[in-house]
Each structure stands twice: as structure tokens, then as C-alpha cells.
Amino acid sequence: MIFDPTTCCACAAVQELQGEAPLTLSGEGLWAGVLSSGQCVLECPGSQSAAGSSGDLLLGFGTFTLRPVTPCHLLCVRLTGLAVQQFLAGLPQPRFADGASCPSAAELLARVCGAGNADDAASAAAPYTLLCALAHGDEESRHLSPLVARAVEAIRDNYMALYGVEELSAQLGVSKCHLVRVFSSEMGMPPGRFLTSVRIEAAKLLLAEREYSLEMIAGLCGFSGANYLCRVFKRETGLSPAAWRETAAHKAVVQKLPARNNEIYV
Template identity: 35%
Template sequence: MSPRTLEKRDIRPAAPNAAVQGLLALPSLRILPLSAGDRITGYGQTGDYILSAAAQGNLTVSAYDHYALLDAGQAYLLAEPGAYTLQAVSDGLYFLLQLRGDLAPRLLADRRANENFLFHGGAAAVREAAMALAVLEDGGGGAPGETASALAYAMLLKLQALPAAVRTDAGSPLVEAAVAIIQEEFPFLEGVDELAERLEVSAAHLGRVFTKKIGISPGKYITRVRVEYAKLLLRDPDTTITYVAEASGFANANYFAKVFRRETGLSPTEYLAGAPRRPAGNIPHFGI
């Protein structure tokens, strides 16, 4: 297997012929090695099915009326989601596929009727299809549309055959709620004590459950989300360190600089000097 297959990349297979296109097409595939706090956004139009998978690590998937926290090995399907967001809860390897055509809803009709889009073990099928397309692209000439459709069909059959996903981890709802609050409100959170109080559990219990499931403590996760957001703000040419510190939820610029260097190996000023730029005034919103 090519060493490039696990790099961050965007694969766009050629469009299949018209007959195949109407049945099943795979217009895009993204292979995403992400760090905790990294965020990917997109938009699913009418007829789109957005399939995400966590091969390694934990991932949140959110859209207008959907929210899921994926464990390693799980896949999640969004039908015509509109704006959606993926955010890595821990370092890991993730996949994002766009599907179109009549076969996707037909093959997964039972899951859709029950609004059950979560597939335990589904990441393996998604990864297999993704790796095959990556190898084809590495071989030169890109990925043929008909081949991409055939791989997508085989993947959907494997997802269809998986048993319905039922959560058995009693800690999952608590962790899901904690992650949702952190991702939405990290600039304003005082810390883990406030988070635990809002969830009506002790900070110690929250720390144990969160760390067991995610692999890092809730305090560490809050810090990583803040630092990743700060990186986005530092891409604006008119920003200031003080503004970035306040907007990201740090107590002051000095503390922000200390944490930022610890997490990235660079000072905010050094990162500011080398970061790819956004147009002035185009500051991303922190919410999901």
C-alpha cells in the first residue's frame, strides 16, 4: 500500500456514465488524520448522503437536527444534512465521503426509517473503500467514476449487513453532553468544575468517565479546542494576540502565549507570522 494513503488528502473520482451516476456516485472522499479539536465543515445538498467514519479516535458529527459522538470503528450517515461539522475529539484517522444516487437510500431504507444512521464496525468498510480509491489515484490517472461507484456499492452492502447500533456504554450520554457543551461554549467555560456542575456530576466522576472514553481529560480537551480555534483566528491579518486570547477563552494574553507554546511549540507571534492568511474580517464563528 502506498505510504500516501494515510496522508491528509482530498480525492475526487471522475464522474461515472449517466446510467451509473443516477444509481450511485461517489463525488468526493477525504482522508483526514486530525488532532483533537480540529474541525471540518461542509454542506450537503439535496440528494447528498454524507458518510463519516472514525477509524481511530473519537469524532463528533453535527448538523441541523443530528448529533453523534463516534467511537473508533463507527460510521455515521447524514442524509441531505445542509451545513454540517465534524470535530475530532481525540487524535485519530477519519474519513468523509459524499454519496449521491438512488441506491444509497434504497440499500439503507430500514436504517433511515428508524433514524438510525450509526453503524458499529462501519469504519472498516469505509476505510477499505477509501484505501482502494487512494491506491488507484496513486497509480496515476485518477480514480475512474465507475470504479468509485462499484466500491461505494460494496461498502454500502457491508454497512447494510451490520447489526443495528445500540450504545452499551453507560458513560456515553454524559461524555456526549460534555463534548457538546465544550465545542459550543468553550470561550465562556470557567473550567471543568463549571462543566461538571452543569452536567450535575462531580468533577472527579466526569474526569474519570471522559478520560476513559476519549483518552484525554476534559480539561485537556477544552485547552485543545481553544488552541485550535486560536489558530484559526491567527490567520486573520488584522488580529491581535490580546483579542485572540480573549476570544478563545484564555484569561489573558500571557497565559494564552504560555499554553499556545506548550501545545504547538511556537509562540502566538511566531505562528501569526507563518500562518496562511484569511481575508481581513473573515473570522470563523466558534459554534457548531
């Protein structure tokens, strides 16, 4: 091998905080994660405590404790390597950062965790891709416009039944072109790709439950069928649903299913 990307950045550990029990993290490198629900306080010896809320990014190093204020869920990975050392040189202390500075963090984090021990090039590069995306974690908070906030909420609440961006723009009372332009500017990706990422995260959770068939998962997540689900899932994660299911069976790396207003019981 001419070049080993893991020397620049590799995933050394995965940790998950869920509920109200505190979690202490330590070890060489950078702890990077997403607080997907709840509120949490980061306590680090010699530094001022930092508060985080749902959607925030965790950027930490050394030894520190995450203490939930409300029941919360956080998934994080410990990254190591030469590029991580450079990243840490610009990070004065462990902190929570505004999730809007890296809209793709949850998707990239899930990709790093889902890669497991895979030895393909895409899996090896996933930690470095996440690290590069987190480079904007020191930017000032960016607040979503009312239109984009409504679009994000609509996608998360109704990802299973939405036909696409055309229907979404009609629900919001704007043209498709306007929605795509504004959404892409604020979120760093078009609404169609954001919808796909939410569906993929929902599929991952259902894949962890082995009683669900691929056809049923496709229907519950808004895909037209099992074949289409398999194509999109492989394109987005680098793994087939079956391969990801095997990985998830050994490692709990799945984030909570995005909330929706209208539950369906099967």
C-alpha cells in the same frame, strides 16, 4: 542525522473541502482528514459509496471523489512513507470512520497542517503521531454517554467563559472526579485538555485575522491573558502564536470556529 522520521511518515499535501463543490483526491499514500461539519459521500471507482457526517474521519487512498450532500467542511492531508504503506495494507477501501475512535484527530491534524515547513523534531514527528492515532479507525462506533455528550456540548458552546472543570462539573450536577473519570474513558483525554484543545482551535481562527491582537484573542478564547495564551499555544502546537500566524497567512489550514450559543461582538 541518525534517523529521519519523514521516511516513516510525512505530509505530502493539504486539501480543504468547503461548501457544496465536490473535491477529487488522488496521489500516492493515505488521505486522512476530519469532516468538521455537514454530510458528504465518498465515491470511489469499483467500490461502494460511503457516507460521512460531521465528526467522522476520512481514510482514503488512490483516486476518489468527495461529494457534499449538505454544505460541509473537511480538512485533510496526504501522508506518505513506509509506515503509511503498512497502514494501507490493512485498509481495504477508502472509507469514513467514526470520529469517536480517534478523539484527538482534529487536534493532531491541525498540528500537522500548522507545522508547515518547520524543521524541528516535534513538527517532523507530527504526521507519524497522527497516523498512529488513526490506527483505531476500524473500530466499531462508540456512542458517548449522556453525561459526556452534555459535557462536550457545554465545552463547545461556552469555551470562552468556562473557568474550568470544577465549574463544568457543577453545571452538570456531578463531582469533578466522576466527570474526569468518565470523560477520560470515553474521549481519550480529560475534560480540561479537551477544553484547552477547543480554545486553541478557536485561537487559530482568530490568529488568521490580523486585526485581532493577542490580548483580544486571549479574552475571546477563554485565556487569562496574552502571556498565558502564548505559553499554552506553544506547548500544544510547538509554535508561538506569531509563528503560527505567519504560517496561516500562506496556507488556509484552519478549521471553523467551534459554535457557541452566546456570541460576543467587539
